[in-house]
Amino acid sequence: MAPVDRKAKNKNFTKKERILKKGKELSVGVKKNRKWIQQHKVFEGSVKEGQGFALKRKQKVKYEYNKLLKKEKKRNPDSKMLYKDEYPEHLKHLYMAEEEKLKKEAWENRVNRTKLRKKEQVTREENEDDEDVCGRSELTNSMPVAPEQTENSEKESFPLSNRMKKKLQKKTSYQKTKEEFEKIKEKRRKKKEVISVFFLFVKKQKQDHCPVPSHLFFFLSKFQEYLKNKQQKEEAIKRYKQKKMETFQILSKKTKKGQPNLNLQMEYLLQKIQGTQK
Known part of the structure; x- marks a missing residue:
């Protein structure tokens, strides 16, 4: 009897037939969860996808490297930190001194810049408002200076950048609500004081048998209604x-x-x- 499948005789298959066969084999009883590949493709990945042999090799190397790092960490838990500046002991003091010098120079430059900015601002203000400044200075000389004000002036004299000033001026939502609450509290306290003074005045007038003004009676009636x-x-x-x-x-x-x-x-x-x- 002649063989049913002609391909059984001829073992030299074409590329297309091989891919088709591969697809059929995978579809029947697949054990491993392999990535699906289109039938017209010979290899996995493409230039657009960027998932070819090179990427797989890279990922494998990365995975193995991480594995080794984990093993080393388990062996030596108190290992030294990577990328830490370790100077030789006989030259350590020189390196440290140079580092401090550079830091100091950077700080001095920053301070000088802020001072220049401040001077420019002061000159502008003086040119704009000469009269106001004179008036304020007279008032400040006449009034006694509190210790809190002196502390604030000391703080202000310390050079600060514009960014830091903005940060300090910004208020949190909690601070805003607290200020609003304090304002309302102060308003209520003043209102109570006024009312108490008014009642005392009316009481005194009644005790002395003096006539109470009509506008005060109107105010009293309104308050009682409230x-x-x-x-x-x-x-x-x-x-x-x-x-x-x-x-x-x-x-x-x-x-x-x-x-x-x-x-x-x-x-x-x-x-x-x-x-x-x-």
Whole structure:
């Protein structure tokens, strides 16, 4: 009987046929999760993809190198840091001195630059506002200088770059809210002081049997109205909170198994609907 597959006789296959056969072999009972390759491709990767032999070789070398590093770390946990400046002992003092000198020079240059900038700013300000500066200087001479102000002036005399100044001037959200709260507090305190002084004045006038001015009576009536409204508002808030607490207690009740009690929730909803209909 003649062979069914003609390729069994002729062993010299073409490139295309070999790839087709490879694809069929992979599709039937694949054990390893290999990367899918298009059938017209002979090799994995391309110039566009950039995943050819060179990249694979590079990745393999990288992986092996990392493996070796891990092994070395396990063997010598207290190994020396890489890329650390280690000078010879007989020349160490020279290197260190040179390093310090360079740092000092850099700092001096920075200070000189800031001083020049400051001088320029001062000259501009003097040219613009000569009269204002004179007035301020007279006031400062007459007023006593506090120790806090002297500390601030010392800080200001120390040269700072514009970037550092901006950083110092910036405030966090916490600082902003704190300042706002303090302002409100101060306003309330002043208001209370004014009211207390006013009441004392009215009391004194009544004790001395003196007539109280009409505009003060108007102010008193307005203030009493404000107090009444405030009390009503507080009572309404109290009632609202109490109602909320009651509803929470009803809805938060649970069954023996620890599940939410749906029957109570449904009853509460029905009552709410009936209340709205009325």
